[in-house]
Amino acid sequence: MVTQISTILLFISFFTLVVPSRSRSSLVASSFIHCISYKLPSNNSILNVLYLPNNSSYSFILKSTIHNLRFLKPTTPKPLATITPLDYTHVQVTVECCEQNGLQIRIRSGGHDFEGTSYRSEVPFVMLDLKNLSSISIDMEKNNAWVDSGATIGELYYSIAQKSPVHGFPAGLCPTVGIGGHLSGGGVGNLIGKYGLAADNVIDALMIDAKGRILDRKSMGNDIFWAIRGGGAASFGVVVAWKIKLVQVPPMVTVFDLTKTLQPEAITLIHRWQFVAHKLSEDLLFRITISSTIDGRGGIEATFSSLFLGRADQLLEMMEESFPEIRLRKEDCIEMSWIESVLHFAAYQRGETIEALKIRINPLPNSYFKGKSDLVYKPIPYEALEDLWKRCSNVTSPFIHIELHPYGGRMNEISESESPFPLRKNVLFEILYIVSWMDDKDGKSSENNINWIRRLYDFMTPYVSKGPRGAIWNCRDLDLGENDVCGGSNFSKSKVWGYRYFKNNFRRLAIVKGKVNPHNFFYYEQSIPPLVLH
Ligand SMILES: Cc1cc2nc3c(=O)[nH]c(=O)nc-3n(C[C@H](O)[C@H](O)[C@H](O)COP(=O)(O)OP(=O)(O)OC[C@H]3O[C@@H](n4cnc5c(N)ncnc54)[C@H](O)[C@@H]3O)c2cc1C
Ligand SMILES: *[C@@H]1O[C@H](CO)[C@@H](O)[C@H](O)[C@H]1NC(C)=O
Ligand SMILES: *[C@@H]1O[C@H](CO)[C@@H](O)[C@H](O)[C@H]1NC(C)=O
Ligand SMILES: *[C@@H]1O[C@H](CO)[C@@H](O)[C@H](O)[C@H]1NC(C)=O
Ligand SMILES: *[C@@H]1O[C@H](CO)[C@@H](O)[C@H](O)[C@H]1NC(C)=O
Ligand SMILES: *[C@@H]1O[C@H](CO)[C@@H](O)[C@H](O)[C@H]1NC(C)=O
Ligand SMILES: *[C@@H]1O[C@H](CO)[C@@H](O)[C@H](O)[C@H]1NC(C)=O
DSSP states (O other): OHHHHHHHHHHHHHHHHHSOHHHHHHHHHHHHHHHHHTTSOGGGOGGGGEEOTTSTTHHHHHHHTOOBGGGOSTTSOOOSEEEOOSSHHHHHHHHHHHHHTTOEEEEESSOOOTTOTTTOOSSOEEEEEGGGOOOEEEETTTTEEEEETTSBHHHHHHHHHHHOTTEEOOOOSOTTSBHHHHHHHOOOOTTHHHHOOGGGGEEEEEEEOTTSOEEOHHHHHHHHHHHTTTSOGGGTOEEEEEEEEOEEOOSOEEEEEEEEOSHHHHHHHHHHHHHHGGGSOTTEEEEEEEEEOTTSSSOEEEEEEEEESSOHHHHHHHHHHHOGGGOOOGGGOEEEOHHHHHHHHTTOOTTOOGGGGGOOSOSSOOBEEEEEEEEESSOOOHHHHHHHHHHHHTOOSSEEEEEEEEOOGGGGGSOTTTSSOOOOTTOOEEEEEEEEESOOGGGHHHHHHHHHHHHHHHHHGGGSOOSSOOOOGGGOOGGGOOOOSSSOOOHHHHHHHHHHHHTTHHHHHHHHHHHHOTTOOSOOTTOOOOOOOO
């Protein structure tokens, strides 16, 4: 009897060793399919939302929300299967069956991850694409809403505007960004000065854990609820829905965009801006975008744009007093409703209907891109800005986009440990660096452009936060470091990149992870490692 069992065991381990990895994956895949087939009643079969690589829609679904063409190459590893859940039970079953079959899972809401971590992995994986879990229900009496993760922030803005012209939500600018990734990572937008991050305005959530259980704020407990609002939820579970607070906006807001192309003037204004932008008023967002001119001839320009929660006269008065150098004129100011300002900042033309916010295709064409981020606590010297400008002018074909986004206001009132997102107090502004390009024959453009932005980032070292140099989680950057490909995260090793995003909160995140998912099922390139204290 004993010999028989050990012969079988020997056979099994021999079998697993010699079977080539592709057919092993197909064994795992069929075992996974077998598992999901039996967990739900036949009138709610998950098989109707399962896409295998031989299905004619597989590729369409996979590509549909890939926003960075760097990860849409023939060599990019593809999922063994994609599931597009129609209800929460589909998510629960997918998680349970992946867990049982030792398969990794990738969770995708809007697919905007800078490094594609929501839809690619070096090991066999299943992609859970939440795009069809996108309902939004708004309670105007209580000023809150339940939003499914697969909705976009544009759909949320649209739904709020359908109910009220004086309510909004403080999230990002690009309407196609997904609720799931955005809220779990922070979320910086035009209302940051008054209301903080998108994640700061979450009041409840529904999350499916590694055992397939569905938890709300109460049943998940304070630690997990703290972690998933800024610490990236994909390390802890699949958040299927969020309850958010709506915020007040006035019936009329004012916007302006002033573009400066001439070098000494533009740099003088950028330099001066650093001293005022973060403390003008919590009702005013005043941002700078340094970008390539659209003619593609390698020119560079700086656009000063603003959203003011009030009327033009008041804005003019404020600018005249605090920043006369910008010479804002009445005719530069456009008054509109808050929802129109959302369209404006999403680069839609004036007059576009708000239905455009529901379009899930980006207003701008997809491109290859690499992004990085920084936080600035002390004004950058004039000479350094001059150098930065030169570096950006010295590039021809790729498109450069550098955003200087002020904090201040509400961001100064939230302590470093109140949320996983620590980089708030006394931050003058955040810098987002993006370089993008449209074609990539034999990978040369990618190599050149990524090297260019890395050099720019090195150049900026003396002028930005240090000890450690901070970075923004929602601008994911795998140059900072990543977990090993095949399992086994290591807290001491991950600290190198983890402290960059989270400072000391990284340790607490790792302890929470150790409690909720010690076996590290929710694992990816920058997942939080479990730290189990003895
Ligand atoms: C064009 C563009 C514009 C942007 N504009 C802004 C902006 O104005 N402000 C700003 O702050 N950021 C902005 N971002 C960054 C954006 O906030 C982040 O990339 C965000 O994580 C995207 O969320 P997503 O759901 O679209 O992405 P996804 O790629 O689907 O997910 C991102 C990460 O979150 C995880 N995740 C997604 N859904 C869930 C879920 N339901 N449960 C658990 N984990 C989940 C994924 O696994 C992945 O690790 C922009 C990005 C792009 C590409
Ligand atoms: C499936 O059938 C059961 C019992 O008839 C019913 O309660 C349930 O709502 C049905 N589910 C769906 C998705 O139709
Ligand atoms: C592809 O998968 C979908 C969803 O499971 C299914 O409805 C469709 O029939 C499949 N198509 C083919 C050709 O198998
Ligand atoms: C796709 O593959 C699955 C599993 O390997 C198989 O059951 C199915 O019949 C195939 N479908 C098509 C359309 O070839
Ligand atoms: C899923 O969402 C897509 C849009 O992203 C839509 O076209 C499709 O009809 C939806 N499918 C179901 C079954 O709801
Ligand atoms: C501009 O680019 C050229 C080559 O691409 C390089 O030799 C030169 O040093 C660059 N100048 C600056 C100021 O970066
Ligand atoms: C974890 O990483 C640290 C630092 O790289 C290394 O010294 C240590 O040996 C690693 N521990 C394990 C268990 O791999």
